[in-house]
Amino acid sequence: xxxxxxxxxxxxxxxxxxxxxxxxxxxxxxxxxxxxxxxxxxxxxxxxxxxxxxxxxxxxxxxxxxxxxxxxxxxxxxxxxxxxxxxxxxxxxxxxxxxxxxxxxxxxxxxxxxxxxxxxxxxxxxxxxxxxxxxxxxxxxxxxxxxxxxxxxxxxxxxxxxxxxxxxxxxxxxxxxxxxxxxxxxxxxxxxxxxxxxxxxxxxxxxxxxxxxxxxxxxxxxxxxxxxxxxxxxxxxxxxxxxxxxxxxxxxxxxxxxxxxxxxxxxxxxxxxxxxxxxxxxxxxxxxxxxxxxxxxxxxxxxxxxxxxxxxxxxxxxxxxxxxxxxxxxxxxxxxxxxxxxxxxxxxxxxxxxxxxxxxxxxxxxxxxxxxxxxxxxxxxxxxxxxxxxxxxxxxxxxxxxxxxxxxxxxxxxxxxxxxxxxxxxxxxxxxxxxxxxxxxxxxxxxxxxxxxxxxxxxxxxxxxxxxxxxxxxxxxxxxxxxxx
Numbered sequence: 001x002x003x004x005x006x007x008x009x010x011x012x013x014x015x016x017x018x019x020x021x022x023x024x025x026x027x028x029x030x031x032x033x034x035x036x037x038x039x040x041x042x043x044x045x046x047x048x049x050x051x052x053x054x055x056x057x058x059x060x061x062x063x064x065x066x067x068x069x070x071x072x073x074x075x076x077x078x079x080x081x082x083x084x085x086x087x088x089x090x091x092x093x094x095x096x097x098x099x100x101x102x103x104x105x106x107x108x109x110x111x112x113x114x115x116x117x118x119x120x121x122x123x124x125x126x127x128x129x130x131x132x133x134x135x136x137x138x139x140x141x142x143x144x145x146x147x148x149x150x151x152x153x154x155x156x157x158x159x160x161x162x163x164x165x166x167x168x169x170x171x172x173x174x175x176x177x178x179x180x181x182x183x184x185x186x187x188x189x190x191x192x193x194x195x196x197x198x199x200x201x202x203x204x205x206x207x208x209x210x211x212x213x214x215x216x217x218x219x220x221x222x223x224x225x226x227x228x229x230x231x232x233x234x235x236x237x238x239x240x241x242x243x244x245x246x247x248x249x250x251x252x253x254x255x256x257x258x259x260x261x262x263x264x265x266x267x268x269x270x271x272x273x274x275x276x277x278x279x280x281x282x283x284x285x286x287x288x289x290x291x292x293x294x295x296x297x298x299x300x301x302x303x304x305x306x307x308x309x310x311x312x313x314x315x316x317x318x319x320x321x322x323x324x325x326x327x328x329x330x331x332x333x334x335x336x337x338x339x340x341x342x343x344x345x346x347x348x349x350x351x352x353x354x355x356x357x358x359x360x361x362x363x364x365x366x367x368x369x370x371x372x373x374x375x376x377x378x379x380x381x382x383x384x385x386x387x388x389x390x391x392x393x394x395x396x397x398x399x400x401x402x403x404x405x406x407x408x409x410x411x412x413x414x415x416x417x418x419x420x421x422x423x424x425x426x427x428x429x430x431x432x433x434x435x436x437x438x439x440x441x442x443x444x445x446x447x448x449x450x451x452x453x454x455x456x457x458x459x460x461x462x463x464x465x466x467x468x469x470x471x472x473x474x475x476x477x478x479x480x481x482x483x484x485x
Contacts, residue, residue, distance in 0.1 A: 176477060224295075235421065364389055
């Protein structure tokens with residue numbers, strides 16, 4: 001047979017396979033799912049309680065060792081959730097909060113723990129439509145203020161869920177814990193103090209839920225529908241300093257390769273030519289696989305055929321979606337810099353710092369070695385200021401994740417449930433020694449503006465979103481404590 005004909009036939013077969021795999025992906029219920037109806041009376045009551053929590057300013061900082069405002073916040077919770085505080089034991093390691101609801105009789109399984117931190121980042125008042133600690137509730141039922149999304153909103157839902165269960169006479173068959181630290185926003189010791197307490201009391205958890213992903217409509221551009229985004233991998237963390245030294249001198253007669261240009265060339269090299277290993281890991285493939293049926297045709301064609309387009313996708317993803325690209329590799333972002341103290345003086349020493357997030361397939365030592373090789377090329381010294389290892393992966397095929405999926409199906413019918421790689425950090429990273437199933441998900445639906453308000457201006461959440469959030473935690477606790485996982 002003519003070789004040209006063979007090639008043409010092979011090409012037609014390839015096209016048929018690619019199109020066939022694409023067309024087999026039919027849209028799921030997530031594409032048309034609608035938010036569950038929320039009882040207006042419940043929404044109004046919930047919004048008022050969250051407003052009370054937001055009005056208490058709980059900004060945390062590594063430069064402020066005082067803890068009085070966090071103790072005041074915790075004290076203010078008592079009258080808001082009376083059944084919880086009447087039934088639970090309270091402990092305060094590291095000025096954080098542990099609430100333990102003992103099982104009735106002998107516990108039938110390992111405890112479940114719900115957690116959300118109550119500290120918040122700074123909130124300069126400029127740019128806010130409502131004061132950052134006003135707790136205002138507008139005519140549409142949106143609660144405004146720092147912490148509504150990150151993460152007093154989910155802490156409210158956890159406490160309110162337990163409050164309503166206890167008010168109905170519910171008693172769990174296994175211990176229930178709610179914890180909340182006051183140093184999460186700067187990676188302080190609050191969470192580790194709570195974990196140390198759990199270790200000291202020989203507590204081994206069967207399941208944990210912390211902040212992380214939330215419920216988003218169109219979580220990735222080109223993907224239609226509503227999805228519960230559940231973090232199952234959390235990357236490692238690093239702060240690195242790169243130092244360039246030189247002779248210094250007067251800026252009127254500069255030499256070559258002075259400290260600042262070497263640092264600039266080093267940074268440009270990393271930004272233009274990514275030095276880290278990009279991989280479509282099983283978690284990333286699962287994430288895109290679950291969303292692929294609701295992608296636009298072009299994206300669906302690519303993600304239905306990763307066996308063919310995977311190598312191309314790895315190269316193009318940074319320009320398509322930096323957030324998605326960060327799930328596939330170690331990242332290095334330059335954050336601060338210092339040169340000379342004089343405007344006309346060449347520095348004898350200059351530095352830049354970088355914030356790194358280490359991926360599991362190229363963890364700390366390997367990623368740092370890559371940077372050390374590049375730093376040596378530009379005659380830079382490298383200093384590791386702080387680092388933590390990537391967290392143990394969570395099995396999204398195991399019973400706790402399936403329990404979360406079943407709960408979501410009950411409370412948010414039709415919504416997709418998608419495991420993904422966390423690119424930010426949570427307190428859950430400290431719990432790996434006491435729990436194998438640290439799921440990072442707050443069951444609250446937020447819009448794009450609300451998502452963008454995290455650590456920014458105009459943070460707010462809908463009171464109506466709190467209702468199914470409370471129902472989710474109630475269902476989860478009942479399912480876990482009465483039926484196990």
